[in-house]
Amino acid sequence: MGRISLRSVGLGLAAPVGALVFALLVCGVILSITGHPPFSVAEDMIGSLERPRTIANSLNSATTYYLSAVAVAIGFKMRLFNIGVDGQYRLAAMLAAALAGASFMESLPSVVRILLTILAAMLVGAVWSGIAGFLKVTRGVSEVISTIMLNAIATALVAFLLNPDRLAVTVAGSNNIGTAPITEGGQVPGIPYSGSSSDVYGLVALAAVVGVAYWFMLNRTRFGFDLKATGESESAAVASGVNVKKMVLASMLLSGAVAGLVGLPQLLGDSHSYALDFPAGLGFTGIAIALLGRNHPIGMAFAAFLWGALDQTSNVLDLSGVPKEIVVIMQGVIVLSVVIAYELVRRYKLRLEQRDVGRALGTTKTPEEVQG
Amino acid sequence: MTASGLAVGVQDTVAPSRRRRSPMIYFALAVAALVVVSLVRVLTGAGNLTSSGTVAAALTAAVPIALAGLAGLWSERAGVINIGLEGMMVLGTFGAGLFGYQYGPWVGIVAGVALGAVGGLIHAVATVTFGVDHIISGVAITLAAPGLTLFLAKLYFTDAPGGGQKQSPPIEDVPHVSIPGLSTLLGDIEQLQWFFVSDLAGLLRGLTTDVSLLTVVALVLFVATAYALWRTAFGLRLRSCGEAPFAAESLGVNVYKYKYAAITMSGALAGLGGAILAVASSQFRDGQTGGRGYIGLASMIFGNWRPGGVAAGAGLFGYTDAMQLRGEGAVHALLLLLGIALLVLAVVQLRGKRYAVASVATVIGVLFIVWFALSDQVPPELVSAAPYVVTLLVLSLAAQRLRVPKWIGRTYRRGEGG
Amino acid sequence: MANSDVNVAVRTGTVHALVGENGAGKSTLMKILYGMQRPDEGTISIDGSPTDLTTPADAIAVGIGMVHQHFMLADNLTVLENVVLGDEPRSGGGIDFKAARTKIKDISARYGLGVEPDRLVDELGVGERQRVEILKVLFRGARILILDEPTAVLVPQEVDELFGNLRELKSEGLTILFISHKLDEVLSVADDITVMRRGTTVASVSPGEVTARQLAELMVGSALPVPELRESTVTETPVLEVEGLTVTSPDGRAVLDAMSFTIHAGEVLGIAGVEGNGQAELVEALMGIRPLQSGRIMLQDKDITKLSTRKRRDAGVGYVPEDRHRQGVLLEATLWENRILGHQTRAPSARGLLLNRAGARADTERIVEEYDVRTPSIDVAAASLSGGNQQKLIVGREMSGDPVLLIASHPTRGVDVGAQAAIWEQIRKARAEHLAVLLISADLDELIGMSDSLAVILRGKLVASYDPTAVTPEELGSAMTGAGDGGPHD
Structure with a gap:
């Protein structure tokens, strides 16, 4: 932070750009080996970006991904791995959908209905992640393990609740089942995008608000400082007066609350019901995007859009006989190579800075002193 | 050299001693478990x-x-x-x-x-x-x-x-x-x-x-x-x-x-x-x-x-x-089994004077048994959660028995130690 | 470059001591001798023949064994497993446990090490662990033993026993390279002494020729700065009153045993003691990091026993922690962010629930200026500063916001002489302005020079108190080991 220099921007971009290039190379090789000309594949994908519909859909995907990434990033900033965003948002979306679709909600004004739905989703997400937080601070259970377990338990719970005997109804004209459809007063209208048949989710605004709030919390508040300090050095944070247990619980709750929002743009803007085919696995996408965007509010926005665009443009590939999963491979390679690249850049940057300090003071520090 | 005089200021590092159990104990445990299952x-x-x-x-x-x-x-x-x-x-x-x-x-x-x-x-x-x-x-x-x-x-x-x-x-x-x-x-x-x-x-x-x-x-x-x-x-x-x-x-x-x-x-x-x-x-x-x-x-x-x-x-x-x-009957019986297992765990923890953990284990155990008594079947969707619930219970109620490898999850780079 | 132009000659069958300040390059040299780092230039010869050591395995092969300062033991493995690791006797496809056990027992008996092969290392005390380390080296047939600061963690009786072991090893024809900065120990056990300073060897002497003081001056390269308080500033106003402070370890033993003391405004109370006698626990208990079993802590007549660390800091307690890198700074955060650390709730770094970045930055500039923190800007990461400059930043930070009490744990450990003098000067200045200071240090000269009153901690109790103007390091030393007669005993 602080002043922005050309060098720090360059170093900041080196890792993601490098990873992207590397991923393109890997995918190019895979495509070539499997008999698909990589350049024409790329051309098809880029070509589809010219269609407004693709852009609108990419934005919609990015909205969802971004919320998930912020939820993950809140944990990451404190070195907490909330692998459980996946379970948190599915449970939250399901229960929020059941609430929003309930008949007693019909009589409420639209704004109240939507706010209640959002609050309910945040609450459910927070409760589910809170279990992991609670187990960590009281029993020392690793949040990685507990959230993995809670994901699976959430899957079972959603399957249990999404049953015509309980919260679900059969969707007319199919053998799908889902929560009762949310009537118009509970929906969030889309924003028309010129030339596109699909609207942009109205809740793209929610993602923007969450992003700004996240930035503000991290850089301008005492809470954010304590959060980052704990992530950088738990022992130093303790010595400075941070109550780490409280912070763990607070950040898990916060992360879960944001995770609860992940399903809402789609739920309130498009599907209007939580059915068996509601997208799963967005929590893991969030991890990938948080990593690529370095937990930075703007970095993650770019990463989310890249992910959304990759997903949406890959739809044209099936037409030309290229399995669109090449995009998933690419995303996997990006994640793995970007973390390696960030690590390399971090080491390089520290060396540069030490050299600068050394130069400014006319002495050079020995590696031994640096590691102390 | 004797071991006397070593106690000054260094006792911090002495952990309660753990004995290795003989295979017979595991065998006895397995038999006991089977007896419980038969009973159920x-x-x-x-x-x-x-x-x-x-x-x-x-x-x-x-x-x-x-x-x-x-x-x-x-x-x-x-x-x-x-x-x-x-x-x-x-x-x-x-x-x-x-x-x-x-x-x-x-x-x-x-x-x-x-x-x-x-x-x-x-x-x-x-x-x-x-x-x-x-x-x-x-x-x-x-x-x-x-x-x-x-x-x-x-x-x-x-x-x-x-x-x-x-x-x-x-x-x-x-x-x-x-x-x-x-x-x-x-x-x-x-x-x-x-x-x-x-x-x-x-x-x-x-x-x-x-x-x-x-x-x-x-x-x-x-x-x-x-x-x-x-x-x-x-x-x-x-x-x-x-x-x-x-x-x-x-x-x-x-x-x-x-x-x-x-x-x-x-x-x-x-x-x-x-x-x-x-x-x-x-x-x-x-x-x-x-x-x-x-x-x-x-x-x-x-x-x-x-x-x-x-x-x-x-x-x-x-x-x-x-x-x-x-079949659901068998799954239902699992509830009772889980309840009993938790009560056994509670007794073990009680002997180790971990009263809070013991009471939590007792409460959950009794809840499972009550659930068993008051219902005829377990919804099949919930059964798939069993391994995960059991693992969470083990981690939260018996964690002090776990011996995790010490350097787990940490980075090692050659030549950067002490 | 850490070391250059290092020349050491060690005679077979002797104890050779290598002394130098922290950061003088001793550890680097040891790593080179043990194949953990490679020299850019120069040769290492053993029994006259040049040897190339690229890995520890090479060093072991030529008969060099290393006993590290921080024990290199796996707690969850048995003594036997730790000893044989890397050099396992085999039978068939597996380890020959029986042969290993016999050999360990033999060596243990021959040198009087008293090591039991089948115990878990987790259960062993510090002295036992060190003997396991020595046995590990002997098990591999080492003829040259390198001991890196072997006495740092030992109590005096253990040091005596260690020296007994070393003499026994020497009489069996083994060569011992002994690294230390405890000069009295070096003088008592070494046959030859090499002094290192700033990464190079500056002198080779024999213990008969020099005094501890001369040796110390060789180490620092100039006359030693002497910490000294001018006139007494002690007032009658108690700032910190501690009564019956008791802290127990997880297994129920008292690590602090009903400790009581008072520090007045303008007073520096120095605590002397061998490391591991409860100093760390005392500091953590006072800071609210470690829970108390019983006792009461009063700060300016206010009971702070139940307050959190943050509330205590807000009440005016400054804290210079023992381990700078772990507790004092956020290494990857900028200097001004580090200025906020520990002062998250107070002006100038906070405004309500928000941070005041401009205020924090301005005050960081002030600290950099006043405390002579050498840095090109306040936007660099703390990690890029030298230890001394990091420490000056920490002291500056902890002195800001007008604390009434400063808890300083080893405030000048591992910093250069210049920073040391600067830190002493700042503490003196604050003391003149009625700051109460609890000073914990391993440096007896620092304690004697800086304190208005001195207490000795032994096994979690304050066992003696001294007037620093009338006490010698020797007297203190014997009280610290429980052998002195300067105060009441339990």
Whole structure:
């Protein structure tokens, strides 16, 4: 932070750009080996970006991904791995959908209905992640393990609740089942995008608000400082007066609350019901995007859009006989190579800075002193 | 030199001594557990609880989980967390599918193992060479593997006879074996419905009748792992990398090498687990692993990072899996079992003077028993959550008994120790 | 470059001591000798023949063994497993446990090490662990033993026993390279002494020729700065009153045993003691990091026993922690962010629930200026500063906001002489302005020079108190080991 220099921007971009290039190379090789000309594949994908519909859909995907990434990033900033965003948002979306679709909600004004739905989703997400937080601070259970377990338990719970005997109804004209459809007063209208048949989710605004709030919390508040300090050095944070247990619980709750929002743009803007085919696995996408965007509010926005665009443009590939999963491979390679690249850049940057300090003071520090 | 005078200011490091238990205790525990299960069977009339059919189904379900758990054990004993197990298993299922339908199950298995090992190798490069956080690398592998396999499946299986976009053509099964003579004898005893004796017979019959050769392979691997990691120099060095890598380094152990070996082996075992899954269900299907990598991880924790424990955990989880398929009465009886297990745990914790934990265990245990008493069945959707709930309970109520490798999850770089 | 132009000659069958300040390059040299780092230039010869050591395995092969300062032991493995690791006797495919056990027992008996092969290292005390380390080295047939600061963690009786072991090893013809900065120990055990300073060897002397003082001056390269308080500023106003402070370890033993003391405004109370006698626990208990079993802590007549660390800091307690890197700074955060650390709730770094970045930055500039923190800007990461400059930043930070009490744990450990003098000067200045200081240090000269009153901590109790103007380091030393007669004993 602080002043922005050309060098720090360059170093900041080196890792993601490098990873992207590397991923393109890997995918190019895979495509070539499997008999698909990589350049024409790329051309098809880029070509589809010219269609407004693709852009609108990419934005919609990015909205969802971004919320998930912020939820993950809140944990990451404190070195907490909330692998459980996946379970948190599915449970939250399901229960929020059941609430929003309930008949007693019909009589409420639209704004109240939507706010209640959002609050309910945040609450459910927070409760589910809170279990992991609670187990960590009281029993020392690793949040990685507990959230993995809670994901699976959430899957079972959603399957249990999404049953015509309980919260679900059969969707007319199919053998799908889902929560009762949310009537118009509970929906969030889309924003028309010129030339596109699909609207942009109205809740793209929610993602923007969450992003700004996240930035503000991290850089301008005492809470954010304590959060980052704990992530950088738990022992130093303790010595400075941070109550780490409280912070763990607070950040898990916060992360879960944001995770609860992940399903809402789609739920309130498009599907209007939580059915068996509601997208799963967005929590893991969030991890990938948080990593690529370095937990930075703007970095993650770019990463989310890249992910959304990759997903949406890959739809044209099936037409030309290229399995669109090449995009998933690419995303996997990006994640793995970007973390390696960030690590390399971090080491390089520290060396540069030490050299600068050394130069400014006319002495050079020995590696031994640096590691102390 | 005497030991007197050492007490000044240094007692901090003295931990309560832990004794090694003799194998007899584990045997006694197993017998006691079976007695409880028999009791529950007699009380509830859920004959399926110990029928040889259930046991055989449990065994089949347990093997992939057990191998995933064993894979986790190899990696974590060398200090590297492997939550990429799920992804490596996916690679294994695909390898078995691709090669299994063309060249037979054994070649398929080998291919699955090889692909899993490649997955492990990638994890090793990321975590050991580049010092990437173990969780992140694991997540990335788990994200990428299904994409890669689905991509290739679409290319190679779509036009193959009997295949599809998301599934391979059928794979032959490997031979199954029984211990001759034993099966009928045990079957007769099982029919008698005697307390304990019939249960034991059912258990043994399930374990010795119509067993897949792949199950035998898995069993051999467990024994081999126990020997390799605890009785050989290779194993000692590997474990030392997970406990104190700088100590190992200072004694000339090439920590990188052992970590690489362990993680690659971990990938290979996970791949084997996936391959067995594919062979046992006669084809590769997208999404076939269904979180078994994570259940394997759970069984590793449940088993306290020891092969016997992992096997027991996987057996337990395979058992709940099998129960799901075998009628609701039996599943319902599981509630009572879980309740009793928690009460036993409460007593153990009480003896260790951990009153808070003991009371929590008691409350949850009683709740399970009340649930059992007040209901006739358990919703089948909830049963699949059982392994995860059990693992969470073990972690939160019996964590002080767990002995996690000390250097787990931390980065090691040569020459940067003390 | 850490070391250059280092020349050491060690005679076979002797104890050779290598002395130098922290950061003088001793550890680097040891790492080179043990093959953990490679020299850019120069040779290492053993018994006259040049040797190339690229890995610890090479060093072991030529008979060099290393006993590290921080024990290199795996707690969850047994003594036997720790000892044989890397050099396992085999039978068939596996380890020959029986042969290993016999050999360990033999060596243990021959040198009187008293090591039991089948115990878990987790259960062993510090002295036992060190003997396991020595046994590890002997098990590999080492003829040259390198001991890196072997006495740092030992109590005096253990030091005596260690020296007994060393003499025994020497009489068996083994060569011992002994690294230390405890000069009295060096003088008592070494046959030859080499002094290092700033990465190079500056002198070779024999213990008969020099005094501890001369040796110390060789180490620092100039006359030693002497910490000294001018006139007493002690007032009658108690700032910190501690009564019956008791802290127990997880297994129920008292690590602090009913400790009571008072520090007045303008007073520096120095606590002397061998490391590990409860100093760390005392500091953590006072800071609210470690829970108390019983006792009461009063700050300016206000009971702070139940307050959190943050509330205590807000009440005016400054804290210079023992381990700078772990507790004092956020290494990857900028200097101004580090200025906020520990002052998250107070002006100038906070405004209500928000941070005041401008205020924090301005005040960081002030600290950099006043405390002479050498840095090109306040936007660099703390990690890029030298230890001394990091420490000056920490002291500056902890002195800001007008604390009434400063808890300083080893405030000048591992910093250069210049920073040391600067830190002493700042503490003196604050003391003149009625700051109460609890000073914990391993440096007896620092304690004697800086304190208005001195207490000795032994096994979690304050066992003696001294007037620093009338006490010698020797007297203090014997009280610290429980052998002195300067105060009441339990």
